[in-house]
Amino acid sequence: MDQLLAMRAFARVVEAGGFTRAADSLDVPLATVSKLVRELEAHLGVRLLQRTTRRVTVTPEGEDYYARSTRILRDLEDIDASFNLARGKPRGHLRIDVGGSTARDVLIPLLPDFVARFPDIRIDLGVSDRSVDLISDKVDCVIRGGPLESSSLVGRRLGEAALITCATPGYLKQYGTPAYPDELKNGHRLVSYVSSQNGRAVPFRFERNGEKTEIKVEHRVGVNESNAHLAACVAGLGIVQTFAYAAAPSLREGSLVEILERWRPAPYPFHVVYPQSRHVTHRLRVFVDWLLEVFPARLSEAQPPATPASSGTRPRRR
Known part of the structure; x- marks a missing residue:
């Protein structure tokens, strides 16, 4: 058994949450990963992973071995990296x-x-x-x-990036310019950014003099991609909250206007x-x-x- 290779295979199974994903990430056959982990368990005389048809879980012994072995693997990788750095570009x-x-x-x-x-x-x-x-x-x-x-x-x-709230001049002419965050609840059309991870609309957040406010209202349009989210605002569909760097060109050319400037939330890391x-x-x-x-x-x-x-x-x- 190549113990170093087996340690790496076992660590990748733990990190990937399964043998198939570990094999894919290592670009080796699934059978190879399974064989290496079995040999490692036989060598140590303990069960590292509990396998069922649906999932793989790490045993207490496996968690201990993973913590110790990954420290060794990181030390070896740091040594390799230092020599690679010295060799050239x-x-x-x-x-x-x-x-x-x-x-x-x-x-x-x-x-x-x-x-x-x-x-x-x-x-x-x-x-x-x-x-x-x-x-x-x-x-x-x-x-x-x-x-x-x-x-x-x-x-x-x-x-960090500043988060700003903005809309088109045409929208503000039609619906009015809100002076306070609570006014967004009264007849305004919001274009929400919808998380691709959980499908939920991200609330509009505001902060002033330590006072924090979240606006959670039903949006007229929800978008789960940041460029399309801003494009919906530029098209006049409603008010968005977005990153200043994304909106900057539209603000400079006047196709968007920042609103509620005094209520900007904390910068986003x-x-x-x-x-x-x-x-x-x-x-x-x-x-x-x-x-x-x-x-x-x-x-x-x-x-x-x-x-x-x-x-x-x-x-x-x-």
């Missing part, structure tokens, strides 16, 4: 997943610089707002907004995320380092300054 295939508007407005405009610096790295860019499984989808890293949800992942903070136990290749290391260098400024450069609320009577309501 990074090369190979890098698979990245990123949300729609973040790809269009932030990452892709920056990528020519990365490609020029590291011409031997080939990039596959997956663009969607759905959640991906880094192991089974064979992705090296993802760039996502929001708080980190899993302790099994390494997250490096890339900065962004991270680059990758599995703890995955071998951090030289190419992934340089990509993450590059992101940390260039991404924060691009993420925040389009953020408009908050403007004071206008004085006078409340806007016309329909």
Whole structure:
């Protein structure tokens, strides 16, 4: 038995949640992974995994062995990576997943610089707002907004993006400009961003002087992709809450107008995320380092300054 190979196979089964997904991510036959894990269990004299026709669960002994063995695997990978770094330029295939508007407005405009610096790295860019499984989808890293949800992942903070509320001038002329968040409940048409993960509409969030407000009303239109979500607003379908960097071109040209500026919610954090136990290749290391260098400024450069609320009577309501 190749014990190191068996340890890696077992760790991948635990991370992927099953033998089939582990075999796919390792690009080896399912029978090979099963054989390696059986041999490892025989060598140790304990059951590491409990198998049924529907699922695979980790035994208490398996959890202990996974925790210890992954530390060893990470140490070996760090040693390999340090020697690869010393040998020369990074090369190979890098698979990245990123949300729609973040790809269009932030990452892709920056990528020519990365490609020029590291011409031997080939990039596959997956663009969607759905959640991906880094192991089974064979992705090296993802760039996502929001708080980190899993302790099994390494997250490096890339900065923050302002969230703004906006609509077209035509919409505001027809329905009036709200001065307070609660006015959105009274006759306004909202275009909600719908989570592709759970199918729920993300509430509109507002904050001012420490006071936080959430608006949860039935939306007229729901969209589960960030570029299409903004396009629905530009088309005049209603009010959206979106990232300032995504709306910046439309704000500059006047096709969108920011509203409720004094009620902007807290900035939204962004991270680059990758599995703890995955071998951090030289190419992934340089990509993450590059992101940390260039991404924060691009993420925040389009953020408009908050403007004071206008004085006078409340806007016309329909």
